[in-house]
Amino acid sequence: MEAATESHTEILRDHVPDGEQLQEYYTGSNNKGTTRTIAVTDRRLLKINQDEDTNQEEIDIRSTLLTGPSVTGTRYHREEESRAPMQIFGSILAVLGGIMTFFGVLGMGNGDGSAGVLAVGGLLLLSAGIYIIYEADGRTSGDVEITVERSGVENVTVELPQGQVDVPQAVSRVVASRHSE
Incomplete structure (x- = not known):
């Protein structure tokens, strides 16, 4: 994982408490001014959407516990384009x-x-x-998708752009390490 830049750290600082370790993250922006950050810690998966409008800033944060008893596993999917x-x-x-x-x-x-x-x-x-x-x-092909499978509650799926495999791998490692203890 490359070192977190100041803007990444700023977005994550308020949402990752002391003692919780950042494992991996992805940050991307679209042409409408929305920044999306997907972060994996040693406990949680964070999805942060930050909209910067000319008049206001809106932040939507979704946090999913990866270490709880309802987490049963992960499912990884990547669409392959034929070369x-x-x-x-x-x-x-x-x-x-x-x-x-x-x-x-x-x-x-x-x-x-x-x-x-x-x-x-x-x-x-x-x-x-x-x-x-x-x-x-x-060429790296195909969008990447990771699903955190949970019993009794809705599964959580995160889609990432083409070639972004570090975050899904980190989610798998965290879930697997918690279930091997």
């Missing part, structure tokens, strides 16, 4: 570019200027294909 179409497209471009480069280089000795254009065009396609494959492999 295969981009990888196939990149592969086709790279192969086509390789073939064009090969025949362009072979034809350069004939004094024909079009062979050089073919070689350069092939190199561009080859580079584009490799870049697309690289980007498809490096």
